[in-house]
Amino acid sequence: MASCPQTAVGRLAALARARFAERADGYDRSAAFPAEDFADLSAAGLLAAAAPRAYGGLGLGPQQRVTLPLWEMTTHLAAADLSLARCWEGHTNSLVLIDALGTAEQKRCWFAGVVERGEIWVAWSGEPQAPKPGEARRFGTTVESVAGGWVVNGTKAFATSATGARWAILLVNPAGPGGARHAAAGACDELLMLVCDLTDPTVTVDTTWWDPLGMRATASHVVRFDHTFLPSGRLLGEPGSYLSGQWQTAFVPHYAASFLGAAEAAYAYALRYLKHQGRTGDPYVQQRVGRMAVNTDSARLWLRHVAGLWDEGRLDEARIAGSRARHAIEHLAEETVQHCIRACGARSLVRPAPVERILRDLTVYQRHDDDDHILATIGRAALGERHDPSFHKP
Structure with a gap:
């Protein structure tokens, strides 16, 4: 167990460089969940990073007000493999929710599974x-209340880590299909977070749908529930607590930490390649490298600023600042990858060079939220208009 957050960050960064980056191409080509990477994280005592220390974790994340080290871990993972970072985000964000909203018994049971057995979590909406x-x-999905719990039927799409996770937090609504993002007005208070054991035989994975351009190793398949019974003890938080607590706003800047990792990987590749090619004296190359340096520094400063707001308990400021950081870092990362490609040339897009995968993964992952709506949310907030920093709806 690491003695301090930065020691843990350093250990994870070393794993990412030594093992995860080397495996990334294979996982991408096979569209396979990065199981070996998660096994290494568990063996290193890092899988419970977002669990409280009292339950054997490292005590990182916005709920514990030690936010930046968790996001730095994500950045290092994304520099090795953006798909891996997305799976890690789903896992750690789930632990943040359990920490914030779980009962004492739920925390004892579920955190022990992570610490002692390396169980992987995810949240699906x-x-x-x-x-x-x-x-x-x-x-x-449809959800029916029955004696002792609920019965879930239907399907979830974009189900990250579908072939790797043991537990999933299902965001479902008895009022009808839609998940969290599409909860209808008036039905938001009914949104449930139900914890599902993915070894249940009524839960099946359809692997035929997920064949994307990038983020292939997230294994974000379609998952089908066929009269899946979830007992009352699997309800996480109160109905509506995910939306009323605006928990999505704690995760919006976490996506940006992954974007930064992709940018840093492209920047590092460019430095190595250009030095090897003896092109460091070219003034146009120097300008592009300078832009990459400024972009990655700017992105780090944004994350540090937002993390500080979370740690200080300045929640209203943190929530809208997270949207600003998410918007800014998306464009900083995108521009950095393009500068790398233009400085290094077409060979940077030929495998096994990682830039080809970075470009595909970043292109897909940036679609996780609509940046036009994010920017409009930022504008509404600045104008004093009604805004939703969770899902960027008017």
Whole structure:
């Protein structure tokens, strides 16, 4: 167990460089969940980073007000493999929710599973409300209250870590399909977080749907629930607590930490490549490298600023600052990758160079939220208009 947050960050960074970066290409090509990476994280005592120290964790994250080290870990993982970082985000964000909203018994049981048995968590909301062109299937869940708990039927899409996680926090609504992002007005108070054991035989994974351009190793498949019974002790928090507590705002800047990792990986590759090619004297190359240096520094400063607001308990400021950081860092990262490609040339996009994968992964992951709506949310806040920093809706 690491004695301090920065020691833990350093240990994780060393693993990312020595092992995870080397495995990333293989996981991408096979679209396989990075199971070996998570096994290494567990063996190193890092899988419970966001669990409280009282339960054997490292006590990191916004709930414990030690936020930046957790986001720095994510950045290091993303520099090695952006898909791995997304799976890690889902896991650690789930632990933050358990820490904030779980009962004493839930915390004792679920954190012990992570610390002692290396169990992986994830939270799933995705229920797209309309099929894309050419797509026949529809997604969505129904929830029925029964004696002793609930019965869930239907499907979740974009179910990250579907073939690797042991537990999933399902964001579901008895009022009808939609998940958290699509909760209808008036139905938000009914949104439930129900914890599902993914070894339940009524839960199946459809691996035919997930064939994306990038983020392939997130294993974000379709998951089907066929009369899956979830007992009352699996309810996390009160109905509606995810939305009323604005917990999504704690995770919005966490995405940006992954974007930064992708940018740092591209920047590091460019430095190595350009030095090896003897092109450091080219003034145009120097300008692009200078831009990359400024971009990555700026992104780090944004994350440090937002993390500080969370740690100081300045929640209203932290929530809108997280949206600002998410918007800014998306563009800083995107620009950094493009500068790398332009400075290094077409060979940087030929495998096994990692830039080709970084470009694909970042392109897909940036679609996690609509940046146009994020920017409009920032504008509404600045104008004193009603705004939703969780899901960027008017």
